Amino acid sequence: xxxxxxxxxxxxxxxxxxxxxxxxxxxxxxxxxxxxxxxxxxxxxxxxxxxxxxxxxxxxxxxxxxxxxxxxxxxxxxxxxxxxxxxxxxxxxxxxxxxxxxxxxxxxxxxxxxxxxxxxxxxxxxxxxxxxxxxxxxxxxxxxxxxxxxxxxxxxxxxxxxxxxxxxxxxxxxxxxxxxxxxxxxxxxxxxxxxxxxxxxxxxxxxxxxxxxxxxxxxxxxxxxxxxxxxxxxxxxxxxxxxxxxxxxxxxxxxxxxxxxxxxxxxxxxxxxxxxxxxxxxxxxxxxxx
Amino acid sequence: xxxxxxxxxxxxxxxxxxxxxxxxxxxxxxxxxxxxxxxxxxxxxxxxxxxxxxxxxxxxxxxxxxxxxxxxxxxxxxxxxxxxxxxxxxxxxxxxxxxxxxxxxxxxxxxxxxxxxxxxxxxxxxxxxxxxxxxxxxxxxxxxxxxxxxxxxxxxxxxxxxxxxxxxxxxxxxxxxxxxxxxxxxxxxxxxxxxxxxxxxxxxxxxxxxxxxxxxxxxxxxxxxxxxxxxx
Numbered sequence: 001x002x003x004x005x006x007x008x009x010x011x012x013x014x015x016x017x018x019x020x021x022x023x024x025x026x027x028x029x030x031x032x033x034x035x036x037x038x039x040x041x042x043x044x045x046x047x048x049x050x051x052x053x054x055x056x057x058x059x060x061x062x063x064x065x066x067x068x069x070x071x072x073x074x075x076x077x078x079x080x081x082x083x084x085x086x087x088x089x090x091x092x093x094x095x096x097x098x099x100x101x102x103x104x105x106x107x108x109x110x111x112x113x114x115x116x117x118x119x120x121x122x123x124x125x126x127x128x129x130x131x132x133x134x135x136x137x138x139x140x141x142x143x144x145x146x147x148x149x150x151x152x153x154x155x156x157x158x159x160x161x162x163x164x165x166x167x168x169x170x171x172x173x174x175x176x177x178x179x180x181x182x183x184x185x186x187x188x189x190x191x192x193x194x195x196x197x198x199x200x201x202x203x204x205x206x207x208x209x210x211x212x213x214x215x216x217x218x219x220x221x222x223x224x225x226x227x228x229x230x231x232x233x234x235x236x237x238x239x240x241x242x243x244x245x246x247x248x249x250x251x252x253x254x255x256x257x258x259x260x261x262x263x264x265x266x267x268x269x270x271x272x273x274x275x276x277x278x279x280x281x282x283x284x285x286x287x288x289x290x
Numbered sequence: 291x292x293x294x295x296x297x298x299x300x301x302x303x304x305x306x307x308x309x310x311x312x313x314x315x316x317x318x319x320x321x322x323x324x325x326x327x328x329x330x331x332x333x334x335x336x337x338x339x340x341x342x343x344x345x346x347x348x349x350x351x352x353x354x355x356x357x358x359x360x361x362x363x364x365x366x367x368x369x370x371x372x373x374x375x376x377x378x379x380x381x382x383x384x385x386x387x388x389x390x391x392x393x394x395x396x397x398x399x400x401x402x403x404x405x406x407x408x409x410x411x412x413x414x415x416x417x418x419x420x421x422x423x424x425x426x427x428x429x430x431x432x433x434x435x436x437x438x439x440x441x442x443x444x445x446x447x448x449x450x451x452x453x454x455x456x457x458x459x460x461x462x463x464x465x466x467x468x469x470x471x472x473x474x475x476x477x478x479x480x481x482x483x484x485x486x487x488x489x490x491x492x493x494x495x496x497x498x499x500x501x502x503x504x505x506x507x508x509x510x511x512x513x514x515x516x517x518x519x520x521x522x
Contacts (some may be wrong), residue, residue, distance in 0.1 A: 039388065048488050053472065068388045070469045085376050187487035212487035242377045 038247035039068045041077035041086035043157055044185035046230075049205040049276050051267055058263070059254045065247050073156030073185070081105055081233065084240025088248035089233045089254065092203075093157035095164075097231055106233040112255050113264050113277040114229045114288050118162055119220040120190070120207060121147075121199035129199070143171050146178040148198035152170040153181025157228070162201045165225065190214055203228050205276035208268065227244045227288055228279070231250050232256070256281035296417055297495025300442075305503075311473070316500060319477040322390050323458040326397030327405075330453050333398075334405025335446065339435060341406075342413030343421070356410060359403025364396070367460030371396045372466050388469040393477070396463035401453035407450055412445030413438060447516035451509055458505055 022247070024202035031076035046052050047069065056067050070077075070086065074093035080086040082105045090112065091097060100106050119138055127147040128139035142149050152159040166173050173179040180198070182189045188204040193200040194214040202255060207218070232252045237245035254260055280288060304312045323503040343353060374380055375387040375395075386392050416438055424434045437445065461479035468475030470484055478501040 037385075044487065050488075056472075068469055068474070070388065083376070113300050135350075185487045187489055191489065199380055213491065229445070240378070241313070252411045289472075 003087075014118045019263065028219060029055050032241070034064050035244055036064065036268060037068060037089060037245065038065050038244055038251055039070060039080075039086045040088050040090060040251065041070050041072065042078045042090040042186070043074050043077065044071050045092070045158070045203045046090055047071035047207050048185065048187045049209045049268070050279065051205075051264070054267060055255075055260060055263065057100040058260075059072045063250050063254070064078055065250060066261075067251065068095060073154045074160070075155030078105075081235045084235060084243055087235055088251045089235065090230060091157060091233065092228055092230045093160045094229060096160060097233065100233065105236055107236050107238075107250065108249075109231050109233045109255055110252060111280050111285065112232050113279050113281075114227055115204045115259075116221065117158065117201055117228050117278050118207060118218045119199060120193070120202055120204075120216040121216075121219045122197040123215070123217045124197075125217075125219055128198065130219045132220055133223065135165045135220060135226055138220045139165050139169040141177070142199055143169070143173065146176075146197055149173065149179050149201045150189060150193040150196065150198045151179060151181045152184070152200075154183050154185075156186075158186060158203055160232060161226070161228070165201070168225070171221075190216065205268070208272045208274065208276055224271060229280075229285065229288065292496055293491050296492045298445050298499055301499035301503075302495035307494060311495070314473060315476055315481050315497075316480055316504060318390065318475075319343065319479070320479060320504060321459060321502070322393050322464075323370045323397060325452060326394045326402050327450065329394070329398045330401035330405045331450060334449065335409050335439065336452070338409025339413055339439060342410050343435070343438070353410065356403055356406050360402055360405060360471065363462070364400055364460040364464075365466065367396050368463030368466030370406040371399065371463065375467065387467060388471060388475060390468070390475055392467040392480055393464050395459035396467045397460065400460060400463060403451040403455045404456050404481055406448045408449035409442075409446060412442040412449070415442055415445070422450065424463050450513040451512050454508065456511075458501070465503050484520040 042052070048071075051157050052071075056069060057244060059065065060067060070080070074091040074096065075096050077086065077089050078093070078096055078100050081089045082100065082103070084174055089106070101109055119135065121127070121129070127138075127141045127145040129141050132138040132141065141148075151162060153204055164196045181198075182192050184192070187203060187210055189200060190202055190207065191214075192198075193215050193281070199219070204221075207216075209215075232243065232250040232255045235243045237248075261281050264277050264279040265275060268274065309522065338356070341349070371392065372387065375384070375392055376382055376433075377387070379386070389419070420441065421434060421438065424437055429437065459479065461483055463482045464470075464475075464477055465483060470476050470479065470480040476484075478497050482494045482497045482501070485497065486490075
C-alpha cells in the first residue's frame with residue numbers, strides 16, 4: 001500500500017505543478033489592458049520577409065500597444081476586416097481593397113510602400129518568356145508551350161494579380177493540366193515551384209528572401225502591371241464598435257511616419273544586397289515605379 | 291541531407307546557448323500542451339470511466355462518437371474554436387482569440403476524446419468480476435471506481451502520453467486560434483511552419499529536433515511512472 005501512496009503523491013505533485021503553470025499562462029495572457037491589443041491582419045509576404053519583425057517591436061516600444069500580427073493572404077485579411085475581426089490591415093490587393101472601401105468596411109486607406117511582382121522560373125526557361133517585356137505575353141507563352149505554372153490559388157494579393165494577368169492575356173488557365181494551385185503561402189509556393197521546375201508569379205521581397213534555396217531565376221520583370229502596392233487600412237470603427245480605432249490609427253500613422261519609411265527603405269540591403277520594399281508614404285499611386 | 295545535419299547542429303547550439311526566443315517558444319509549447327492534457331485527463335478519464343462502467347440506451351452510438359473524436363482533425367477544431375471566439379462570435383466578450391488560452395481550449399478539445407477513448411477501452415478490459423469482488427468486500431461505489439482506475443493505471447498512462455503527444459505535435463489548431471504571434475502565441479510547431487515557409491529549413495529542422503527532444507524527455511518521465519508497477 002505504501003508504494004501506491006507515494007505514487008499518488010507523485011501524481012498530485014505533477015498535477016499541481018501543471019495546474020499552477022496553466023493558471024500562470026491564463027493570467028499572464030490578458031494582463032494587458034484590453035484596448036492595448038491591436039489585431040493586424042496582413043499578408044504572408046510582410047512576415048516571410050521579416051519586415052514586421054523589425055517594425056513591430058519599434059512600434060510597441062514607442063506606443064505601449066501590443067500588436068497581434070495574423071499573417072494570412074490578403075483575401076483572408078480583408079475578410080477578417082470586413083467581419084470586424086481585425087483592427088488594421090496591411091494588404092496588397094488593389095481591386096479587393098477598393099471594394100473593401102466602397103463597402104464601408106474601412107476608413108483611411110493609405111499608401112505605405114511597394115515592390116514589384118516578378119515571374120520566376122527554371123533557368124532553362126522552356127517557354128522562353130525571358131525575351132518578353134509584357135507579363136501577359138509571358139503568360140501566353142507559358143500556356144502555349146504548356147509549361148508548368150504553379151499558382152498560389154489562395155485568393156491572396158499575389159493570386160489576385162496573377163488572375164488579372166491571365167485575364168489580360170485572354171487565357172482561362174483553371175482546369176488545365178499545366179496549371180497547378182498550391183493553396184499555400186508565397187514561400188511554400190516558391191518551394192513547390194522550384195521542386196517541380198515550374199513558373200510562378202512572386203513578390204520580389206519573398207523571392208529575394210528565399211533565393212538562396214530555390215534555384216529559380218527572375219525571367220520577366222519591369223512591366224507596369226506588375227507593381228505590388230501595399231496599403232494600410234483602418235477597419236471601420238462605426239461599423240464594428242469592438243474595433244480598436246485608436247490603436248489602428250496609431251499603427252497606420254506609424255507605418256507612414258518618416259522614421260518607419262526610412263527603415264523600410266534600407267530593410268534587406270544588408271542581408272539580400274538590395275532593398276525589398278520602396279517606401280511610398282504621401283506619394284500618388286500614378287507616380288510609382290517611375 | 292546536409293541540411294538535416296545542419297539542422298541538428300543548429301538545434302544543439304540553440305539548446306546549449308539557451309537562445310531566449312527558442313527557450314520561450316519551447317516553454318510556451320510545454321505549458322500550453324501540458325495544461326490542455328491535464329484538463330483533458332479530468333474530463334476524459336471521468337467520462338470514459340462512466341461510459342465504461344454503465345450501460346444505457348444508445349451507448350454504442352456514444353462509444354462510436356468518442357472513438358470518432360479520437361480522429362478529430364486539429365484544423366477543424368481550430369476553425370470551430372476560431373468562429374466561437376471571434377469578437378463578434380458567441381464568446382467574443384471573453385477576448386481570448388489569439389491568446390495562449392485559446393490554444394489551450396483547442397488542444398483540450400483535441401486531447402479529450404483521445405484520453406476518453408483509451409480510458410474507455412482500458413476500463414472495459416478489466417475483468418467484470420473484479421467489480422463485484424470489490425463491492426463484495428464492502429467498498430463504496432466511489433472506492434470501487436477509484437480502485438478500478440488504479441487497476442487500469444498502465445493503460446491510463448498510455449492515454450496521458452497519447453493525449454499529450456496529440457497536442458504537442460499539433461499545428462493546425464494552434465496556428466489558427468493562436469495566430470503564431472511572436473513572443474506570445476508562437477509554439478514549436480507553428481514556428482516550424484513559419485520557418486519552413488520562410489525557406490529557413492535548417493532552423494525549421496532545429497525546432498523539430500527540439501520538439502522531439504522535449505517530447506522524449508516527458509515521455510521518459512511518464513513511462514517511468516507507468517512501468518514502476520508493471521505486473522511481472
